[in-house]
Amino acid sequence: MIEELRHNMAKPSHAAPILELRQVGFRYPGAEADSLRGISLTVEPGEFVAIAGTNGSGKSTLCKCLNGLIPHYYVGDLTGHIEIAGLTAANESVSTLSRKVAYVFQDFENQLVRPTVYDEAIFAPLNFGYEDYKSRGERALAMLGLQHLRDRWIWQLSGGQKHLTALAGVLSLDPDILIIDEPVAQLDPHHARLIYDKLKVLNEQYGKTIIVIEHHTEFIAEYCSKVVLMDQGTIRWTKPVKEALSSVQELAELNILPPQVTMSAYLLDPNKRDYPVTLEEAEAYFRQFPLRPEALQDAAAAQLKKDNAGAVQTLADFRQVSYGYRTVTRTIHPVIQNAELQLREDDRVALVGNNGAGKSTLLKLISGLIKPLSGMLTVCGMDTRQASPEKLADYVAYIHQNPEEMFIEDTVRKDIEYFLKSRKLLHDPSFIDDIVDRLHLQEVQHRDGRLLSGGQQRRATLAIALAMRPAVILLDEPTASLDAASRRELSGMLIELRDRVKLTVIATHDMQLVAEWANRVIVLHDGEIVMDTDPLSLFSQPGLLRMTGLVAPQATTLSHQLGIRPPAMSAAQVAAAFNCSGEREEGIVQWNS
Amino acid sequence: MELLKRNVLDKISVENIKLELMRTAFGRQSTLLGKLDPRILIIWYSVFAVLPWFIHNEAVLAGLLIPMIVFTFFSKVSPLVLLIMAIGLLSEVTYIFLASFLFGGSLEGVWALLVLTLKILIISLASIAVFSSMDPEKLSDAMLSLGMPSQFSFGVSYGYRMLPILIEEYQNLIHSYRLRGKAPERKGILRLRSLLYMIKLSMIAFYPLILNTAKRIRTTVEALEVRGFTYSLVSKDAKRLKLAYLRVTWRDLLFLVLSLLYAVSLFWAGSYIHF
Structure with missing residues (x-):
């Protein structure tokens, strides 16, 4: 077995594709239709490929064919030919294939089976009986810059750190191909970027071939070289990134949202073949067009007028509220410090800030699940320290992140x-x-x-x-792990809530949601409220955004670079800021906003 | 009074129980017993946890209790665990007295039952001392080394990894019940109604917990497959590499010899003393 492996490793791999699928089809046992049909795909060594497609289009099934889980673990009808790093998949076992192809699951937390980071890193090489399992683990941790977390318990890690640990756990086998299933879905934008930066290093410095399942096109544009579009179990096409993301209409049909800058350029002129897909490209592209700033100023003025109407009831009143939790070492870890905040009727509040800033804690304080350590918090006229969560539930509904x-x-x-x-x-x-x-x-x-x-x-x-017919509704990360279609549906529903609920508070990383929905934004940073404002003013301050680890929508960043003031909040607004020559397609504008 | 009640209720909140459990499991303190080879400790434990059942001499039993108390003390056991044991013991002693007086039993019967309680106490203290000072990872490796199947020893260490996550989720599920449920209007005498309500919640919250866990295990099983767990079950290399660090040193042997000497001298002394 080992001999055979060495033999295969010795083969020159640069000439041949590292991955080749010819006419692959698969049907799960007992299923009525094929999950994969006529899949033909070639990946060269060192490529960074994105597989995009809606839920249920067969992306995950395809990836399971690559590491041997199909057909060795999920026994079904597999047809066609799969060749991975010179091995014919049908003749190899899962354990042989998984040494060539590493897989990080979408729910990566369930992939971690050992108590500490180091144990996790050495788990796979130890199982396969590699004598140098320790140095393999150490090397994997070093590749991802995780040495400082070596002895941490898994439960102490943040979401991003857990994802990197899962990656280290498969990297220690030194695979040629890495498959990452929706890395961004469970992470905030800051950590998502961190993961992609590490993948980039693995791709460029260590020569790994990387395949991501991804529908966040802004990441695809920045990091990938090639896009495979899947639809109903087939591959619709494989194109280089720029060409792929410029197919705006086609992506829209499959509910995949192109990058905001691409969208803006498309709205400005829908008849082109190529659009800018990254911020840099967009900046150069839009400079060709004359600016028409008055359009945005009108919109901003209208919004200000609308929101200043009438004084209303205060529903949640924070007076010098502090909270902290006890840690295993019997110290108190402060989370919220001296919060002074009044939330009123008709507020649509977005709580933003990076992980650990105290967003969820603030929501839980309002719900009465946790009580302030000091200060006074009144919700709907009740002191939360006196009222049980059951009592508060008559007025407040809290929706868990999970x-x-x-x-x-x-x-x-x-x-x-x-x-x-x-x-x-x-x-x-x-x-x-x-x-x-x-x-x-x-x-x-x-x-x-x-x-x-x-x-x-x-x-x-x-x-x-x-x-629950609540007066106040609290949502923790409602758009996390939703695809574009579900996300849009949710935004629609949040708007519908307005007439039923007096106050809605959402903790979120989703800046597009903030831009589209909120009329008040509260920025938390290290447990302190550093800003209480409206979306427009928030996005007008790039310095503050950087400090608090927030990533503004591309439309806003682009506005800053092009000097559009006040900044645009959506793709349609960017397009509106320029004199357009082409016809505007109303349907698309609706679809985007 | 109100303050005191709240204080006590705060102490037994899910949050605190969680913290105590985490401290017990992940404290990583170096203790007297923790420095020993886990296999030696398991052998030691399996002798001293069975031995008391065969001893009828109260003096010997009392002599065995002393080192157990010392070990428990040095194992820095969580107060919560000790509290639970104390409640158990107290209620048992009370029940023995009540039963023997109500049913007209003599003091002799009480004495016999108290000896039984003493035996249970020795065994519980030994268990607490051994298992709270042994890292579950080491326990699992020791079991593997002593010939238990890999699946079993992996299960122990996997449970160790999952424990904090399960507790966290359990707590959130209880929150979900509380955020939609209704607590009793009146708290009842000594807050009995509230207490009953919380006990009921803490039981029914297990159902969704089990279902959620069952769902997430699917990924775990696939991940184990691709990460070579099944492969390690059949290959000898994995086991050899994994257990290479376990070594019996002079410290372990000294511990065994001293324990043996102490036990022998106890029996010798016990033959002269009788209560």
Whole structure:
């Protein structure tokens, strides 16, 4: 076995493609349709490939064919020919293939099986009985710059660190190909960028071939060299990045959002073949057109007027509130320091800031789940220290970051009814029917919430909250791990909430959501409120954004570079700032905003 | 009074229990027993946890209790664990007295039952001392080395890795129940109603926890497959490399010899003393 491996390694690999699939098809046992049909794909060594496509288009299934899980672990009907790093996949075992191809799962946390970072790094080489397993682990940690975390417990790590650890765990086998399944989905933009920077290093310095499953086109534009577009189990096309992302109409059909700068250029002139796909390209591109700044100023003025209407009731009143949690070493770790904040009726508040800034803690304080250590917090007229979370639940609904932690019953409908039932207030089933209809849950209302797709789960949790008829609704990262279609749907629903709920507070990293939805932004940094403003003013201050680790929407950054003042908040606004020569397609404008 | 009640209730919150558990499991303190080879410790434990059952001499039992107390003390055991044990012991002693007086038993019966309690105490203290000073990783390696199947020893260390995550999720699930449920209006005498409500929640919250865990295990199983876990079950190399660090030193032997000497001298002394 080892001999055979050496033999294969000795083969010159630069000439041949590292990955070759010819007419591959696959059907899961018992399934009615093929999950993959007629897949032909060639990847050269050292490429950085993105596989894009909607949910259920077969991306993950394709990747499982590459590391041997299909057909050795999932036994199904596999047809066609797969060749990986000179090995014919059908003749090799999972353990042989996984030494060539590393796979980092989308829910990477469940991939970590050892207690510490170092243990995780040496796990695979130890299993395969490599004598040098220790140095392999150390090397993998060094490649990713994780040496300082070597002896940390897994549960002490942040999301980004866990992802890197999962990567180190597979890198220690020194594979030729790395497959990363949706690296950005579970991470905030800052950490997502960090992961991609590391992947870039692995690709450029260590010559690894990298394949990412990704629908965040802004990352594809910046890091990848080639895009494979999948649709319903087939490969629609394989194109170089610039050409791929310029196919705006086609991506839109498959619910993939092109980068905002590409979108802006498309809106300005929909008849071109090539559009800018990165910020640098866009800056040069838009300089060709004359600026028409008055359009934006009107919009900004209108927004200001609209939001200044009337003084209203204060629903959450923070007076010098501090909070901290006790750590394993019996010290108190401060999270919120002397917060002074009034949230009022009709506020649509976005809480922003990097991980650990205290966003979730602030939401939990309002919900009454945790109590201030000092200071006074009044929510809907009640001192939260005196009121139990159950009591506050009459006014406040809190939606967890992880939807699965909200499903405490065995069907979605029972979950929605739970609040009213426990208070013996469920007299009218049509009220529940109405909510189910409104959030398009008719089809799935009798299924277990855990088994729904990401978008459906978000809708179900919103339904649970709406059925509580709250005055205040709190959402923790509602757009995390949603694809473009579900994300857009959610924004629509948040807008619909306005007439039912007095105050909505969202903790989020999603700056496009902030730009589209919020009328008030609170920036947290290291437990302190450093700014309380509206989206437009926030995005007008690049210095503050950098300091707090926020990444502004591309439209805003582009505006700064081009001197558009006030900055544009969406692709459509960028396009509107220029004199356009081509026809504007109204449908697309709607679609984007 | 109100302050005191709140203080006590705060202490037994899920958050604090979680912290205590984490301290016990991940404290990483170096203790007297922790420095020994885990295999020696397991052998030592399996002797001293069985021995008391066969001893009927109270003096010998009392003599065995002393080192256990010393080890427990030096193992820096979490107060929570000790508290739970103390409650268990106290309630047992109370129940013994009540039962024997209510059913007209004599003091002799009580004495016999107290000896039984003493045996249980020795064994519990030994278990607490050994398992709280042994890193679960070492425990799992020791079991592997003593011939347990790899799956079993991996299970121990995987449980160790999952524990904090499960506790965190459990806590969040309880929060979900609280945020939609209704607490009793009146707290009841001594807050009994509230207590009952919380106990009920803490039990039903296990159901969603189990379902969520079952779902995420799918990825874990695939990951284990691609990371060679199945391969390691059949190859000898993995086991050899993994256990290479385990070594029995003079310290371990000294510990065994001293324990043996102490036990022998106890039996010798015990034959002269009788209660």
